[in-house]
Amino acid sequence: MNPYEILAVHSDATPHDIVQAAALALRTRKYSATEIAEARMQLMNPEKRIILDFIYHVDISPLLHPGKGTDTSEPTLSVTEATERLEYLSVFES
């Protein structure tokens, strides 16, 4: 289980934030007390925290909006213009 998700905290959460978040999580009862305690313990452990930070935080924005390379080709027509340019072909008329 993702401890950040269980406690609803970000990767930059301080120990104080984590304690508060654990208390809140216990009140909301979305996760069991054992899960919350385990998540709190993991995030309070500095060595473990390095590993957890690495594992659970991936910046997926490069996948959402990949930068487009420099396009040296001719400017493309808009969809409307290109659609208008389509001409009926008579090649299939008997």
Added chain:
Amino acid sequence: MKKKSKKKIQRPEDVLKRAEKLFKKKSFQAAQREYEKFKKLNKNKVRISEEVVEHMAVCRRETAVIRAGELAKKARRLLKKGQQHQAIQIFEQAFKLTGDRKLLETISKLRADSADKDFIDSVNQAEAAGNFSKAAEMLGRRLETCADKSLLCRRARCLVKSGQWQQAAAVYADGHCTETADLYAHGFALAKEGRFFDCLTVWQRIQSEHPAFTRQKEAVVSLFLQEAEAELEKEPLQNADDIISRVQSLALHGDFSSAAELLNRCHLLKLAKLWQGNRIDEIVKRDVITKPLNITVLAIQARAAFLHVEAGGSKLAVGTIRKFIDLWLSSLFVSGTETVREPLVKAGLELVKKYVGYHPDSGGQLLRQWEKNVKLLSILDKLRATGKIDKSILLLTPALALRTGTCRDILLLIVENKEAFSDEQFFLNAAAWYSKGAAALLMAENHDYEGAFTYLDKLDKDKNDPFVAHAVTMVRVACGLNALSCQDFKKAQTLLATAVESLDGSEWLLEQLVAELDIEEDWDAERLNVCADILTLLQKKYPSDNVAAALCRVMTRRAVELFNTGKMNIRVLVKTLVTASALNPDDEITKYHLDGAKCNLEIAELNKYIDRFKLSAAGRLAADTQYSEVREIFFNMIGQICDEAEQESFSRADAGMVLVQKFLKHAKSVDPLHPVTLRLETIAEKNR
């Protein structure tokens, strides 16, 4: 005098008589004519019987039928000539004569056909004039009263040609029109409506490679892709699935590179979505690795693999752990900073060790793979830190480098920075793992020895490349050792002998080979034969204390095993052990076996001398031997002689005494203080 011709006056009675006669002969037409003549002449003078009236009616009817038949024939002739209108008139005349229902049906059909022809002519004229809108309208009106499929399709095509895309698409939507021209027109209308995916779906059914059509299809594909791109920009994670299914259903990726790119992007977005949803198992199952590598994808895959292995524990297959090793280490060396790398490497290794704890059989190979990869990536990272490496090059394990096509770049860096490698052997190994032989090496590492062995053929053209050659040798060693463990001794012998020929002084390989050939618990004679042969080759080619020691141990084990199973006699055993001992005089086990064998050999010889009554030779052997066991056997034999002498069992007393004297002499030379010697002395004294 000229005779004046007289017109014969016909009497009505005679005419009627003739008519009746003709009626009886069933000449109804002639009879009818006569009846008509009678009517004109009679003027009610002669009374007509009811029978005659009936005959007259029959004649009228029959005459009409005959006439109608003639008219119908004529009409049909006209029809054949294409004179439809005249034919209809004649059929109508015939119908008036008889009122025949069949004739009426023919007339109706002909009238309808004529109307259709007129209609079609009008539509044709409209189309020829380019007035497709009018043609579509006419066809639409006609379709209100007649559900003709061909007219429906024709109307749809006219709608397309008149630019009424929406109406045309609506007409085509019912799927009745399946002619290629209709499929094309349908797709075209959809494309004009901006429904590019629908257009391409319809056009998929057209089997045509006409250049104009192909061009237009490509244009529509391009529009579809543009539209899909725009959708992805708006809602990347939500639309990816839908776009994947659409692109896949059109099977475009093979023909259109931009479609393949789009599909690839959608797959990556799907991966991001799975990551956001914590769907770790699905991410691991998808095993998406792009070529070229996308760092974010690697990051997701590596982390998912970690969580998967952490949760999966003992249930996972070795292959999953292998993949985890590649992904995790590559991810750490591609993007992890040095400060966080150490604990992360440690965490990964702990996972591997935990798995090895469950599956000790696979432990060696997994830990070797881990170690090899850490070593390779660490040296490459070291090069990067000294600025000797191009920062843009991704440091990947050989397996991932092979999958993402970056082997060549890494190999170039290794070769260009040879001086950074302190050890020539390590340099050669590193280069081999990123050379063209990497695939074969990886197969061998994954225990696919058959695949690796087959792959060697593909490397034949690169055999002059030193790194490929080294990789080939490494693969041969791995395959040979595997054949050895599978008891395929012939194959093992061939592969290992070839590998030894091309070892080129590779100490690392040599050590590996020697370690594998010299296994302490191994007592299989056939296997030992191969090991001894290969070690002998090694000792000839690359003599060293290490190889000599291994060969000594293997030779000893083989000789002892052969002797124990009765396949080697004691003399050969001693000879072999002497040779083995010469290779490594300090080898305690060989020394121990040699000692025992020598002792056994002397005992055997002593027994032989005794059996042949060669007492001098036996005595000399017992005197010279260093083994107390040999001496004891000698004295046992003399003891028996003493027993016989004391019991005076010798046939001749003097002969017995000669023997005692002889034995005493030899016994004294062996051990003068031995109880048997002393006993012999007493017997000799008594009988003196």
